[in-house]
Amino acid sequence: MPGDAAHHAYRRHSLLVRITHWINVIALAALLMSGLQIFNEHPALYWGKSSYTGEPALLEVKGGLPWGKSSETGKPALVELESKFPSWMIIPSGQNLAMGRRWHFFFAWLFVINGLVYVVHSIVSRHLGRDLKPTRDDWRGIGRSIKDHLLLRQPRGEEARRYNVIQKLAYLLLIFGLFPIVVLTGWSMSPWLNSIFPGWVDLLGGRQSGRTLHFIAAWLLVSFVLVHVFEVVITGFWNNLRSMITGRYRVSPEDRS
């Protein structure tokens, strides 16, 4: 380890950001795994207002549906999967739709409340405006930032104290794009919420389209997590992890680059 005296640590993440981050980790893991349990009960995806529109399914698991072809059209789905999601990926580990739903809706509420707390806090504490909103300089340097990311070049010194522009955009897209989409498409499957304003679900293409989009959004979240964890590992795993637990983040001196 280089001389610790040359390093200076500062408080990178507020307590609320740290707590909501880890609640999100738990909630998203539970939501993904219980969601795959729910998918396994009817392992097929469709586009449209219903599953039986006369068109073949978008995706189905071969032999996953006992009554034959999922769309009842006799035509194969666009995408065919070999098997359902394995037991180590689903909650509970055996087929149990009732329990899977309980997990899913509990953690969905936790996820939504947690998200609202985070957003309100971020606005009030100016975390959003100060740390996440790209500055004019950020926008100008976006080309360089993309190059830095592709070359896995890490910022040092003062630069490392703040989020880079790609990082900011990724978090903003997640918080105000993907998270609302996954919640909205989840709501689109509720027959009761359907009645708030009959027809709103058709804006997503219909209930079965909403279900398909929910599935896609879930995997986009997984891909976000993979890139996120990759970046956490290559930019100093223990430093990053500590900063999300204790809040303290060490910045290496500029001359080390």
Place this chain on the structure above:
Amino acid sequence: MTRRLHSRRRFLRQALTTASAALLAGCDALSNSSWFPKVLGVAEHLSRGAHHLLTSRRSMAQEFTEADLSPQFRSNGTANPEDAAYQALATQGFQDWKLEVDGLVGDAAQFTLAQLRAMPSRTQITRHDCVEGWSAIGKWKGVPLSHVLALVRLQPEARYVVFHCADPMWGTPEKYYESIDLEDALHPQTILAYELNDEVLPIKNGAPLRVRIERQLGYKMAKYLMRIEVVSSFTGIRGGKGGYWEDRGYEWYAGI
């Protein structure tokens, strides 16, 4: 430095494997515990509360056009009740079938299919959303449940409507049943349907009579109706959870 990295990596890998195995086992242990599913069950009350804040008693489920109809309306659960009494009624075209309506009502009554067909009717093209994840769109015709309940006069203590069905489940003597509250029972789209897609309701879809509850999932919409019982509480009935699937862990509130 390299050795240290190696051991760190090995430690990380082992920790991850152990942690994920423990996590999965832990999740199953939680699911099987007596307390955790109750904690998870809080979500059902939150959803029901939030949904009722966002909608009114009269908010209507979406209705569709003939163009949206599913080519055929699939059957789920029981497709043909394995019950001698039901089969005897079916061979007679349900001429001798009667719907009993009793419980907390002023005038308990029995209605034949012809009597129900002679009552005011509602026709609606709605989407049936199954808890499993699929949806089908069908055209239903039937008598509003509110009309039948008005005929028998609800007593003031009436809170829930219980549907008793003819179909024994999976070769056991246990027959299907379901329950809804009065808000759903009196909702204009809640009908006792005797027609599907302009034809007599087929046996696979619940002949001679099934209930439609359009703001909830399919398992609420009991088929093969024999008796409607009005109660103040369903805790004393069967498993006490208000329905065949509810007794097996599904939510009583199926609006999501």
